[in-house]
Amino acid sequence: MAEKPRILISTDIGGTDPDDNQSMIHLLMYADKFNIEGLISSPSFGNGNKEEILKMIDLYEKDLPKLKKHSSDFPAPNYLRSVSKQGLHGNAPYIGYSKPTEGSEWIVKSARKKSSQPLWVLVWGGLEDVAQALHDAPDIKNKIKIYWIGGPNKKWSANSYSYIVKNFPDLWFIEVNSTYYSFFSKNDDPNILKSSEYYDKYIKGYGHMGKDFKNYYNGEVKMGDSPTLFYLMHGNPNDPTGESWGGSFEKINRSPYIIVDGTKGTSEDIAFCSLIEFRFKGPVLKESLTSTPFYMETIHKKDVQKWAGSYLGDGNYALKYIPKTAELLNYKFVSDIPELNGYNGTLNITNLFPGKENQTDIPLGNTWFSDKSDPKLFDGKFQGGKTISKWKNDILLDWAKRWEWLK
Template identity: 45%
Template sequence: MMKHILLIVCLLLFVGMSIQVEAQKPKIIVSTDIGGSDPDDFQSMVHLLVYADKFEILGLISSPPHNGRVEHIFEAIDAYENDFPKLQGQSTAFPEPDYLRKISKQGAIDPQSSEIPESLSEGAAFIISQIRANPDYPVYVLVWGSITDVAQAVHHDPDIKKNLRVYSIGSWNTDQDPKSRDYLFKNHKDLWWIENNTTFRGMYMGGEQSGEYGNISFVEKNIKEHGFLGKLFWEQKKDIKMGDTPSVLYFLQGNPENPESASWGGSFVKTGHGPNYWTDNPDLSLVENNRPGAKTVNQWRKEFLEDWAKRMKWLK
């Protein structure tokens, strides 16, 4: 009798632990300019979808500049759907393709024209609704394009800042809509925000580049001819750039709640701007090719590339 009781207790503990692990999956919304003038968002989307079982993806928002639209997200999902049986054979946690289509929305197609956001795009409204639907958990918005939709969402519903977390890839993206970025920076100093302006360059600059780890050689060996997702990656760009991918790597190895700790997606420093604002580490020992903080990513290059290669083999 006692053995049966112990068995039941162990089973209950196992189920409880499984539920807890599921609840701890990072909840993310991706805001991307995929399909615009830079093909590397297709690369980063392929990488994200191969790791989709590790996240609770709450939204995929098309936030261009230029010609990127939600149908370009669908293009990546179509490739994912073709590879889905193989991915699901590895983990039943991979989301259904139709679910991903359902949560894909069109964001703003024009940059902010005034000092304060005036409109509310479908994508921005969806950001608000998804954060509101998850009041007890942090929701991370990974910004791969203009930050327009985040600015609109925060302006129209500032209360979402309580559990909103932003990891934005700046640099060229910021230049496409500086007013949105400046609005958030000046008016929402309490926003939890990692502004990655140069650290992301470590994705393709420096680190282990010899042999099969080179930007070209890695893709030729480990991505090309690896399923429909590998084909999409290869058709868009034949070497590693993937400048937005550090925002995904940030969750795969490290502590997302502590931007100052080491992670595959970089480590960052506070500047005194706000209590929850971090940006590139200016330490000279972490500079790569004049890009501050880049070595906090490229020091892990071998590890994150090998991990990705293992997953791409599932698609062969």
Template identity: 50%
Template sequence: MSKTSLFFVFSLMTMLLFNHSGMSQKTKPRVVISTDIGGTDPDDFQSIIHLMMYSDLINIEGLISSPFGDGKKQDLLDMIELYEKDRPSLAKNIKGLASVKHLKKVCKQGAKPAAPFAGYTKPTEGSEWIIKCAKKKSSQPLYVLVWGGIEDIAQALHDAPEIEKNIRVYWIGGPNKKWSINAYAYIAEHHPNIWMIEANATYRGWFMEDENAPKNMSGAAYYENFIKGHGAMGANFVNHYKGHIKMGDTPSLAYLMNGDPNDPTTDSWGGKFEKINHSSRTIISGGSTQVDSVVAYGVIEWRFKGPELNIPQDSACFTIEIQKQEWPGYYLGNGVYGVRYSSKKPEKSSYITHSTISELNGLKGQYVSTAPWPGKLGKDDYILGKQWYGDLPNSELFLEDQQGARTISKFRNEYLSDWAKRWSFIK
């Protein structure tokens, strides 16, 4: 055999081994989506439409409905039916789109109520599905993109802690962290070594426009110019925010679409992040005042003294009201009552408690939360491992008071233009 032939055979064997190992650059990421679609924020309907239109780029292994509010698995199935009508047009131009049958098969119901102080409750269909997917034999990690509460992740980690090494989580935090604060606290304390992108503010660059935003894509202009009249999904899109682009959860998918998914510290359509070694937490015994400064997006944990009652530990028995919203507080035992909260942005605010327990009723206080997050290391902070990433703190990357948002907004023309091309395929 000639040297040329030997070289050809060697090259072919190398290529086959390379592809078989799953290391080819064309390998699709394995993805599970946890969404609060149908819950408190309608932007997930927009994000699900976007997801299905780009389903050729990823392997969707699960779609989990984990809403705060009235959302349910049926909301996912309803959106898939719209996709079914438009898929033939898309498929003429895009190869490898997810099948309707497959998408319906992997829809699961996740947790609806927020976790109690412990951070977990009982398994759900969604949490069990995360465990099943994470335990599949694969050379690839499982990306779990969390668009709402993180309860199903916390439950899955509690029930099967060994999956920690197999999953990568990109969580849209901020307001979701407020509602999911106990599940978050459980993960930060008990699974600090998980691979986690905690995007508390960066994601807002997807819909907050900087000074370079193209005018034909601003506000409702994008819908009028690129979506209107394009199929069943286009007709549905205007029902959510009147067609204005929000889709605050889509950056988690965009992170996998354009950039290096293995390195969150590099540029991507889903933002750029830095490694953080702690997550801010402030424990306040008794009340707080405006001189009590905490870090925005951090965990505030108030602990109040009250009577020793014969009620189950971790029982919700009071609420704390902040900005006309209420969070449950719990009996921790030994006459101690606790409640957690996280501000979704820098803010100055106050609180009042409500309870049938007289000692816990009508307690008032204030606090000030400041940026950047996670701030300087404090004595109560959660100590994190080497794979936890947060919003970049650089002042020049803020959009208004949103930390790191410019790392996404600068790509606005690119990602919306790319999407516009796909809309044009739907007749």
């Protein structure tokens, strides 16, 4: 029998998007298939915390007697509580890391365990605690394999992503920016199970976790982070280019990185999920400045989001931003410093990652993978989407058998 994969989950559960709660229920219902070594709360955005993980473990504990009738390998709830840790609340600063957290220290401790297997770090939210762990213990880079649900999470984690990609380009890293969307996206194929109908057909009335599932998206299956688990459940996880429930990926040799003069903007087409760094020259300030010297406001329809810029010293200012989707994105800069205030522009974001080459792109090693770029594998607008949508029925019907256990 094959060894169970060692996994550590970094999640922003309890933040703004309740799909992590759905994914945590899925994980706990398959907990006999993994050696779960850590459950880290890493909310780069929103108010997530470790207590939300513990709440889900409480539900699991109530359903455990029924689950154990089918497998003796389900972990004890108290063990799962013992490996649940609090990571960083909020974003990393411009340099990409800050101070060690309980979560980042647990990543280091878990990665350094003596084992013939790597530690799979499955990232459902931001990269802050992973970046912190790598900064504090660079020796772990060859002991971990990362599967990251990027996309919107990449937008919130621009600074920590930038730190990792520049300093650890030889990591074993699957950066999934779009493939995962196809697991829960609306699909007109009548042969594919509908996410909106699954709850009533397979979950309703089954167990404490089933009752709780209705609290998230009214029971509609989203589980945008579960492809990290699917990847290890079916297929050869050591070959990201092969067939897998969690998608199929291709090696990329560069991470797109575009430097923009904030006063001039750019008319260049930029691939979605590219790292963009706006730079300004301004007055020389005291090095001890801790407040935010300027903000960028992004405007999409009526939605306005604010992004904090940084003072780098010697009159240099900068802000890193990663657009999550193809669009025409309007932005403007706001500051009490006249040299930084009032500039605005539009970014033309295109729908193919990593897009055209730029002189400033960051070179990557031989073990960095991302969504397949073949146009035939797009699922609508989702790059690589068909490499996961083809498995949706298999995944959901397999899970349905486990819901039956909670009848």
